[in-house]
Amino acid sequence: MNTPADSSASSSGLPRLLPTIHGPADVKALPAAQLGQLAQEIREEIIAVTAKNGGHVGPNLGVVELTLAMHRVFSTPEDQFVFDVAHQGYVHKLLTGRGGAFFQGLRQSGGASGFLYRAESAHDSYGAGHAGTALSAALGMATARDLRGSQEHVVALCGDAAFTCGITLEALNNVVSSTKRLIVILNDNEWSIARNVGALSKYLNRLSTNSTYNKVHHDLEKFFTGLPGGQDMHRMWMKWKRETKDFIVESSLFEKFGLRYLGPIDGHNLEELVKNLEFAKHSDTPVILHVLTKKGKGLDAAVAHPEKFHGASPYDPATGESIKAPGAASAPAWQDVMGKALVRFAQADARIVGITGAMPSGTGLSHLAAECPKQFFDVGIAEEHAVLFAAGLATKGIRPVVAIYSTFLQRGYDPIIHDVALQNLPVTFCMDRAGLSPNDGPTHHGLFDLAYLRCVPNATIMQPKDEDELVDMLHTSLQLPGPGFIRYPRGPAAGVPVKARPAVLPLGQAEVLRQGSNIMIWALGSMIPDALALAARLEAEENLSVGVVNARFVKPLDRTLLLSHAACIPLLVTLEDHVLSGGFGSAVLEALQEADCPAAVERLGWPDKFVEHGSSQEILRAAYGLSADDLYRRVLARWRNRHTAPVETGV
Ligand SMILES: Cc1ncc(C[n+]2csc(CCOP(=O)(O)OP(=O)(O)O)c2C)c(N)n1
Incomplete structure (x- = not known):
């Protein structure tokens, strides 16, 4: 099913629909009979792009029909979608003018981000990357709407694992006291990254498989909504059910929180999804739609291995095997x-x-x-x-x-x-x-x-x-x-053997890896190879004697060694994979200041900015003045001006 991302015919041989979708209006204009083909093409595109770039394969393949239905029923950017984690937003991107080369550059410099950002599109009403924020944020947006007297719909899309987050439950506790109009979609695929855990996930499982409960509720909902004034009668029925403590028919947990529960709904049946979303759209009480989806649907390997394909590195779509970048380190992660x-x-x-x-x-x-x-x-x-x-x-x-x-x-x-x-x-x-x-x-x-x-x-x-x-x-x-x-960082370790019996390290003791008399680089962890390369180059090209310290401890800092270096070495450099504000270099400056030691210090690390996504460490470091050449140039410049006061070195 893997079609090249820019081919003009879909795998069914028909002209491709996806390139004709430039925004939600195009999704709405499509005849219902063509939605299946569009869903298929979206899956093909997601597979083609994630196979090359890596990304959240399973979560996105699972919400293709659901996202299509959301865009059929609601109208962004006026209506607001809030995606929990926002790792399942690829389909939404493809339907809101972010397809083509931009989507094919997913997670790469200049391409689509792997999450949602307000700055990336007007259709992203809320940004995220951490779990459990959607319901609270959506409730805030719905309440703001009520305060302003506007009419837009607010829809929160939360995975079943979002309900293991305390924040989601805190928000749930506040829904009815905050608004009468909020639509919550519970996308239940039974998986977090690994299989979902805890009592609530067991409860959801019972809810989705309890046929008596579901039948009674479906029938009653249908009965009431078919009558004139049915909404009011349904509300009275719900109230009575709560007050009689579920004596006759048990309420779902969500009803106890005051939300109308609709479900379970087949999350791959577009017609059923659209019908239920339309119903929710006109509800005058907050609603939760319990939607059942299959994580990874459309890619056999992703269905068979939901954990691996939650967030996958590049892979072969035919076999599901991961593809290692040429020259990738073989050291363990x-x-x-x-x-x-x-x-x-x-x-x-x-x-x-x-x-x-x-x-x-x-x-x-x-x-x-x-x-x-x-x-x-x-x-x-x-x-x-x-x-x-x-x-x-x-x-x-x-x-x-x-x-x-x-x-x-x-x-x-x-x-x-x-x-x-x-x-x-x-x-x-x-x-x-x-x-x-x-x-x-x-x-x-x-x-x-x-x-x-x-x-x-x-x-x-x-x-x-x-x-x-x-x-x-x-x-x-x-x-x-x-x-x-x-x-410790992402990725492979250094590739050294691990000794049989570990040592207890003396607290607050750094390690000198290379002696030097002109410059001493105090480096932290993952930056040590960069520090050693920098020292060697400064020595080879400028004839400077440059040492390197493996700081090991940020707290307690090795003050004795630091002060001894400050006393006799003209320039100290700190190097860290962390923001400069409050980081390791700041600890060094504080220790020197406390000892009244006027040393020249050049701090190298990330500036006081949010760093965007990018294709690689190297590309992002170069963008922020931290490439190997930049480090060399900056340290040399500071060496030449070492008698002036330390300057902030963030870009
Ligand atoms: C605070 C926080 N902790 C951990 C994660 C890592 N994480 C990303 S997605 C995810 C699982 C999400 O599961 P669910 O909400 O059910 O969505 P699904 O991927 O199954 O669609 C986790 C644990 C995170 N993003 N944020």
Whole structure:
């Protein structure tokens, strides 16, 4: 079914419809009989583009008919769609004037973003990349509409896993007290990234398969809406049902929150979808449509492997096999090194457990799930709960390791301070994807964790230069009396062997990798190879003596070594894959200032801006003055002007 993205005939041999769709008006104008062909072409396009660029294959293939139906019934940009996570927005992009070369550049520099952004299109009424925000934001938009007295429809599209987020439930609790007009679509495919977890997902499963409940509700809904004044009668029936405590017919959970429940609806049946959306459009109470979809529909490999094809790297659509970029590193991914090391530690010490927020494979905890299932917890998309749960475990002598991407740990910030750090509880945080996440863009870059953690008392913060040091850091953190944070980037580790017995690292001790007398580069973790290359080039081309320090600890910082360098080396350089504001370089400046040490320091890192998505690290670094040549030029310029005051080096 994989047709070249720009071919003029569809796989059915008919002229392609997709190139004629320039906006929602074209979707509405299409005869209903042609919608099936359009759905097929959309699937072909998504498969062709994601096979080349990678992306969220399964979630988008699952919502083709649903998104088509939304655009048949509603009119964006006047009506507002709010997509939860917004990883399932490809179909919406294709229907709102973002097809062709722009879509074929998905997740690449200058091409469509993998998520939705208000800046990308007027049809994106709300941007996202993190889960669980849609219902609250949609409720805010609906309430604003009511306050302004306008009439547009607000539709929130939430996956079943969004309901594992506390925020979604907080929003649900507020719907009826905020508005009478809100349409919530629950896209239930039974999967988060891995299979969905928790009591609510079991409940949804029961709801969608309880035939007695569904039949009674369908029949009654049909009966009431067929009568004159049926809406009012239906409302009275719902109220009576709530007040009699479901004595005769059980209400769905959503009805208890005051929403009208419609469903379950076959999410691949366009006619049924359109009919139900039309009904919801005219409802005078908030409505939830429970839509059942198949994740990955249209690509056999994606249906067979929903977890792999949730967010896939480039693949062969015929076999589903991943395609490795030529020359790609063969070293293990950082998360797998961490996950396998954790298995070793957990097997040796039953107090050690791992916690993930719905990302067992992304964080490497799938290894622990397979080897030590009793010591593994997937709490769903519930980062705040994950941190609190770990805090509770730690009060009872358990040694929890919370593995969460740097960007998603932002959700767990209050309990990090209020629960873990304030009580000095020994919880280890493994912050994956710390640093740039190029194809994903600003919602996923892990560029803020040092800034938000450095200010937290009792925190120990580390970043390893290679996988052997990562295992040492995990081992070290598991011995700490309080919280330990380890950050490491996306992608392959350095490719060094991991020793059999890990070492406990001396706290706050950096490592000199290369001596130098003119310039000393203090580099953090993933930036060490860049620092070593920079030092070698400055030495070869400028005859400068340049050293490199592997900082290892951001907190506590190795002040003794730093002050000794500041005393005798004319220029210090800091290098980090993090924003400059509040990052590692800031820690160095603070330490020097506290010691009254007037050293020249050049800080190199990301500027005070949200960095867009891009094709690669290299392209984005070049765009922000951080390419290898830029680093060389900037350090050399500063060396030549080293007697002037330090300058802010962000672009
Ligand atoms: C706060 C947060 N945690 C974790 C993630 C990673 N994540 C992206 S999509 C997803 C699962 C979404 O599942 P669901 O909402 O059911 O949508 P589906 O992909 O099944 O359509 C997760 C866990 C995220 N985006 N945001």
